[in-house]
Amino acid sequence: MSKISLSSHLDLECLFQLHHKSVNLELSDTSRNKILTNRKYLDAVLADTDRLIYGINTGFGALHNHVISKTDLNQLQENLVLSHACGMGEEVPVEIVRWMLLLKIQSLSLGYSGVQLETVQRLVDSYNFGCIPVVFKQGSLGASGDLAPLAHLSLPLLGRGKVRYNGVVCEASDVLIELNLKPITLGAKEGLALLNGTQFMSAYGVQVLLKSYRLSYLADLIAAISMEAFLAHKQPFDEALHLVRAHKGQIKTASRIREFLEDSPSMSLPRQTVQDPYSFRCVPQVHGATKDALEYISKIIVTEVNSVTDNPTVFESLDQIVSGGNFHGQPLALALDHLKIAMAELGSISERRTFQLLSGVRDLPLFLVNNPGLNSGLMIPQYTAASIVSANKQLASPASVDSVTSSNGQEDHVSMGANAAVQAYDLVNNVETILAIELFSASQALFFRNDKCSPFVQNFVDTFRKHVGFVSKDELLHDHMKNALHFLQTIDIDPSLLLE
Numbered sequence: 001m002s003k004i005s006l007s008s009h010l011d012l013e014c015l016f017q018l019h020h021k022s023v024n025l026e027l028s029d030t031s032r033n034k035i036l037t038n039r040k041y042l043d044a045v046l047a048d049t050d051r052l053i054y055g056i057n058t059g060f061g062a063l064h065n066h067v068i069s070k071t072d073l074n075q076l077q078e079n080l081v082l083s084h085a086c087g088m089g090e091e092v093p094v095e096i097v098r099w100m101l102l103l104k105i106q107s108l109s110l111g112y113s114g115v116q117l118e119t120v121q122r123l124v125d126s127y128n129f130g131c132i133p134v135v136f137k138q139g140s141l142g143a144s145g146d147l148a149p150l151a152h153l154s155l156p157l158l159g160r161g162k163v164r165y166n167g168v169v170c171e172a173s174d175v176l177i178e179l180n181l182k183p184i185t186l187g188a189k190e191g192l193a194l195l196n197g198t199q200f201m202s203a204y205g206v207q208v209l210l211k212s213y214r215l216s217y218l219a220d221l222i223a224a225i226s227m228e229a230f231l232a233h234k235q236p237f238d239e240a241l242h243l244v245r246a247h248k249g250q251i252k253t254a255s256r257i258r259e260f261l262e263d264s265p266s267m268s269l270p271r272q273t274v275q276d277p278y279s280f281r282c283v284p285q286v287h288g289a290t291k292d293a294l295e296y297i298s299k300i301i302v303t304e305v306n307s308v309t310d311n312p313t314v315f316e317s318l319d320q321i322v323s324g325g326n327f328h329g330q331p332l333a334l335a336l337d338h339l340k341i342a343m344a345e346l347g348s349i350s351e352r353r354t355f356q357l358l359s360g361v362r363d364l365p366l367f368l369v370n371n372p373g374l375n376s377g378l379m380i381p382q383y384t385a386a387s388i389v390s391a392n393k394q395l396a397s398p399a400s401v402d403s404v405t406s407s408n409g410q411e412d413h414v415s416m417g418a419n420a421a422v423q424a425y426d427l428v429n430n431v432e433t434i435l436a437i438e439l440f441s442a443s444q445a446l447f448f449r450n451d452k453c454s455p456f457v458q459n460f461v462d463t464f465r466k467h468v469g470f471v472s473k474d475e476l477l478h479d480h481m482k483n484a485l486h487f488l489q490t491i492d493i494d495p496s497l498l499l500e
Helices: 012-020 031-050 070-084 095-110 117-129 145-157 172-177 190-195 199-230 241-242 246-259 283-305 330-357 379-395 417-447 455-465 475-490
Strands: 002-005 023-026 088-091 136-138 162-165 168-171 313-315 320-322
Touching: 002 012, 002 088, 012 283, 031 095, 070 117, 070 136, 088 190, 095 117, 095 145, 095 283, 095 455, 117 145, 117 320, 136 145, 136 172, 136 379, 145 172, 145 190, 145 199, 145 283, 145 455, 162 172, 199 246, 199 283, 199 417, 241 246, 246 455, 283 379, 320 455, 320 475, 330 417, 379 417, 379 475, 417 455, 417 475
Parallel strands: 002 023
Antiparallel strands: 088 136, 162 168, 313 320
16 A cells, blocks of 8 residues: 655645545654654743643633643643534544545644644554544534534544444444554643644545546536537537637636547537527536636635644744634635535536436437337436435525624634535535436437447447446336446546546
8 A cells, every 4th residue: 555645735636646546644754853843842832931822721712711720731632622522413424534634634744733743643543544533514613623523533532432443333442452552642732733623624625626526527528428419519619619708617618528529420410400508508608617616616625735724823933822713714615615506507507408308309209218108218317306406506505604603702703614515515416416317318318319429428328338228118217327326426537637
């Protein structure tokens, strides 16, 4: 298994590699030295001064004016983790918690959080051993860090809480014994460093961003397949048309569609209509706008995963410990809301193409089935797509416009970015299902065209049909739809194609 050293900037390509490859993490010598130096400085400050430093020798939130004695500083940090582990609801998916672990390690490894090297190394060991904490979806306001989720992420350090290990949920204490490890004794400031931060939001953000790039590519390809099936015009994809508007995503989408349809026999056939519906004609403009949105969102998320987001921040080189608000999730909340809207549109226009394919026009049979009337054909998969599109409209409502005062008024504006993150995850998965239904419909339609497609499209459709074949009469369609979805989820796509 390959190793990756968390000592430098994690760019989008690196995040794709981490997503697709099994790797072990390690701390670079640079990170180790930064962590050790930073901690040594913090210990020296605490030994030589009686000044109040938020969260280190004071209480938290509305309790910030309560002074904590030096003899209780370690207990303060353990109490913080235990009292803040208040997550509820469903468990966070394992792949998201793995991202949370990695991103927390990355943030702490930058050497501004005042933590012990032992603590960061234990997080690295947890990742490498596949010892994944059980975390819950509900509980973060996305402002003073993702407090509740990160508390659950941190519990196993203390030998508390539960973990998934070898595919089974276990008591963290039992797994530590099996791995011959002892619980960590948190030093001053460490609990706060672990709980403050945006790693819950960021983890969801990374996961949905990478999937969104994948679905953006697939949406272009499936739209091209639908164009073949619908005998759509190719003129709206001419390069000259898009250069005079010059949005990057629009140009890229049109170029990609032209590549997919290269040497297509159907594109040279005479057309019976002058124009296509918008869901075909405006694919570059709609899909392209989503691409442009993803480019902006990726900048926000990549910046965040390479940032220090706990509080206070320890600057040994400046001889300062600065209390501020880097844990506030507003940048992520706005970006994730933007992602929700942009990706919802890919689903919305996809469902409209499915609707057009089923409408009994352009010499295609009504509902894409022989003997319609006796057979309902693909009538109801479109209903399913429409219901999911409607659900996505509700999920796409911005979470970031809401705020609820907490901590007795001390934390009086919160981002709700955690809600945006969970909604984005559900919404993007929904888009994948909508696209699977369009692919199922377009493949079915092409049977009635005798498969006069471009070589690229034909190869893709032939591969798909090994999983989902022709529906000649009414049968149980749920299984076909599940197979179509599984095909999209598992088909291998070179990440370099997604980032072009």
